[in-house]
Amino acid sequence: MQGLFITIEGPEGAGKTTIIKMIEKELTKTGVDVIITREPGGIHIAEQIRQVILDPNNTSMDARTEALLYAAARRQHLVEKVIPALERGAIVICDRFLDSSLAYQGNARGLGIEEIFAVNQFAIQELMPDKTLYFDIEPEAGLKRIAVNKGREVNRLDLEKLDFHYKVREGYKKLIDQFPERIIEIDASQSIEKVYSQTKEIIAGLLALHSEKE
Numbered sequence: 482m483q484g485l486f487i488t489i490e491g492p493e494g495a496g497k498t499t500i501i502k503m504i505e506k507e508l509t510k511t512g513v514d515v516i517i518t519r520e521p522g523g524i525h526i527a528e529q530i531r532q533v534i535l536d537p538n539n540t541s542m543d544a545r546t547e548a549l550l551y552a553a554a555r556r557q558h559l560v561e562k563v564i565p566a567l568e569r570g571a572i573v574i575c576d577r578f579l580d581s582s583l584a585y586q587g588n589a590r591g592l593g594i595e596e597i598f599a600v601n602q603f604a605i606q607e608l609m610p611d612k613t614l615y616f617d618i619e620p621e622a623g624l625k626r627i628a629v630n631k632g633r634e635v636n637r638l639d640l641e642k643l644d645f646h647y648k649v650r651e652g653y654k655k656l657i658d659q660f661p662e663r664i665i666e667i668d669a670s671q672s673i674e675k676v677y678s679q680t681k682e683i684i685a686g687l688l689a690l691h692s693e694k695e
C-alpha cells in the first residue's frame with residue numbers, strides 16, 4: 482500500500498478530535514490528499530455499530546461482545562474506506578484504531594492485551610498504522626474537559642469509574658513500551674496551540690519522509 486496510515490490515540494478528552502480538525506484544515510490548504518476518519522465509525526455500517534456500543538442504555542453489554550463489536554466496526558471501516566484510500570496513495574488520519582481496543586478492552590476491561598490483539602488480527606489482517614500519535618493526559622483532567630463541553634454526547638464508556646480510565650492510560654503506557662518505533666507520545670495537558678504545533682511538526686516530518694520514499 483502506498484499511502485500513509487496515521488492514528489491518533491489517547492484517553493477521553495485528550496484533545497484528539499480538536500487537533501485532528503486543525504490538521505485537516507492545514508493539510509487541505511496544501512492540497513495533500515488526506516482522509517480524516519474515526520473509529521468506531523467513519524462509514525455507515527461502522528457508525529451504526531458505534532451507536533450500539535456507545536449507547537449509555539446498553540448497560541448489560543458483555544465485555545467480549547464489546548471487543549468483538551469494535552473489531553467488526555474496524556473491519557468494515559478498513560475495507561470500505563481506509564484500504565482504498567491507502568491504495569490510491571492518500572494520507573489517512575484516523576481518530577482511534579487498534580490501540581484503543583488494546584488499552585480499553587485489553588487492559589481496562591481486563592480481557593488481556595495479547596488476547597485482544599489476536600481477536601483483531603482477524604479484522605486487520607496485519608494492517609498496522611505506520612505511526613501513532615498518543616496524546617497523554619491524566620484521566621481526571623481529560624474527563625473534566627469533556628464535562629464542561631456541554632454539546633458533547635455522553636457515551637457508555639465515559640461513564641465508567643475513574644479507575645477504569647486509569648487502566649486505559651496504563652494500557653497505553655504498556656503499548657508505548659511494546660511499540661516504541663511506532664508510537665510517539667505527546668503531552669496533551671499543554672495548551673491547544675502547543676499540542677497543535679507539536680502534532681503539526683511531527684506530521685510534516687512524516688509526510689516529508691513519505692514523499693522521499695516515493
Ligand SMILES: Nc1ncnc2c1ncn2[C@@H]1O[C@H](COP(=O)(O)OP(=O)(O)OP(=O)(O)O)[C@@H](O)[C@H]1O
Pocket residue numbers: 491492493494495496497498499500626627629630669670671672673674676
Ligand atoms: N489542549 C487543550 N486544552 C484545553 N482544552 C482542550 C484541549 N484540547 C481539547 N480541549 C477541549 O477539551 C474537550 C475535549 O476535546 P476533544 O473532543 O478534542 O477530545 P477527544 O480526545 O477527541 O475526546 P474523546 O476521545 O473523549 O471524544 C473539548 O471541549 C476541547 O475544546
Ligand SMILES: Cc1cn([C@H]2C[C@H](O)[C@@H](COP(=O)(O)O)O2)c(=O)[nH]c1=O
Pocket residue numbers: 493519520521551577578579580581582583585586636638639
Ligand atoms: C476504537 C475504540 C474506541 N473505544 C472507546 C473509546 C471511547 O470511549 C469511545 C469512542 O468515543 P470517541 O468520542 O470517538 O473517542 O470508544 C474502545 O473502547 N475501543 C476501541 O477499539
